[in-house]
Amino acid sequence: MILLLLSLSPISTYSMEEDASKENELRLALYKEMAAVTQVxxxxxxxxxxxxASVRRSRKDLPKQEGLIGIYFSPEDWYGALNPKKEGKGYPLSIQFFEGMGKDGNGDGKADYRNDKDVLYTFADYLSSYGASWENIKIGLWNYYKRDKTVSLIVGHMKLFQKYGNVNLQDHAFPVPLHSTYSYRSTWGDARGWGGRRIHEGTDIFAGYGVPVRSTCYGIVEMKGWNRFGGWxxxxxxxxxxxxxxxHLNGFADDLQVGQLVEPGQLIGSVGSSGYGPPGTSGKFPPHxxxxxxxxxxxxxxxxDPYPHLRAWERAERKAK
Structure with missing residues (x-):
């Protein structure tokens, strides 16, 4: 039985990766189909x-994602707050009468907030009413979410998807080169005293001064500069x-700027011991x-706690090499 399980493991892993790739292709096809119709x-x-989709995964007050599309409409938003019908498929004209947002995106004459095409078309139709320029899209997003941070996050995602031309941007890299000398253990939640009682919100990776620090993900540089706790x-x-x-960086990569897009493994800085004081303070603890x-x-x-993620990325990178 053990031998059988071991023999099936690679096939199972390959199947999961294949399924994820197929799902990404289907999602991308849906986005492009609705873009052609709505010009968004x-x-x-x-x-x-x-x-x-990321918000759904991190909150318990929202239903779990069932289909390919993660955009969520509450029944009240979809059908209209005063609409007596708030489940199953609704007719677009009735939904419109009660000022609901639900639209028919798959051409079956009904609007279902659990149908991927209906949901995606409904949101695209909403945004298209503001226009297709970046500024107009940001206005539409703010009016929908009423939160500056949300608009900023979505715009960052837009830039990444536009640059790389696909939605499969989940790869990661370990933050320091595997051939360098380093060590780390789980330290998240440990007590810290400098600047007042607080917990350690991270993992310390000890390495020598100047060891390269790399981006762990596809992303956008949101912050760069000095922090009295974290240094550079x-x-x-x-x-x-x-x-x-x-x-606690020793310095930044040349020309790295806020708003810049980065990739897993891209050089962003180097290990140092900066922090615990005004700008330029360094050497109050070992480099890490x-x-x-x-x-x-x-x-x-x-x-x-980032430790489990670091271990997984380290193992994956060693296996790939």
């Missing part, structure tokens, strides 16, 4: 969908609404990279 760029629809630091936001924090991860769920942001 496909990468805008992909960005909104990616944002909302960089913050990168990925397409899962996760903020990757790199602290403080690596943290923070999740935005559409309402707030919190830190979570």
């Amino acid at each position: 760029p496909w990468y805008t629809l992909a960005a909104v969908d990616q944002y909302e 630091r960089i913050g990168i936001r990925d397409i899962n609404n996760t903020y990757h924090y790199f602290g 990279l403080h690596y943290g991860m923070y999740k935005d769920n559409g309402r707030t942001e919190w830190s979570f």
Whole structure:
């Protein structure tokens, strides 16, 4: 029995990767189909969908995603708050009468908030009423979400999808080269005293001064500069609404700027011991990279333990090599 399970493991893994690839192809085809109909760029629809799918995964008050599309409409928003019918398929004219948002996207004459095409077309139709320019899209997004941070995250996703031309941007890299000398263990939640009592919101990767620090993901540089706790630091936001924090750096990569798009493994800085004081303070502790991860769920942001992710990325990169 053990031999049988071992023999099936590679096939199972390959099947999962194949299924994910097929799902990405289907999602991309849906985005492009609705873009052709509504003139809203496909990468805008992909960005909104990616944002909302990530929010769904991080919140318990929203239903789990059932189909390919992660955009969620409550029955009240879909059918209209005063509409007595708030389940199953509704007729577009009735929904419109009660000022609901639901539209028919698959041509069956009905609007179902659980149907991928209906949902994607409904959101695309909403955005198209503002126009297809980036500025008009941002206005439409703000009027829908009423949150500056959400608009910023979606626009960042748009830039990534537009640049790379696909929606499969989930690859990761370990933050320092595997051939370098480094060590780390789980330190998230440990007590810290400098600047007041607080917990350690990350994992410390100890390495020598100047060891390259690399982006762990596809993302956009959201923050760069000095922090009295983290010293010279960089913050990168990925397409899962996760903020990757790199602290105590010795310096930054040449020409790295806020708003720049980065890839897994791309050089962003080097290991140092900066922090715990005014700009330029260094040497108050051994050189190391403080690596943290923070999740935005559409309402707030919190830190979570990056150690399991670091271990997984390290193993995957070693296996790939």
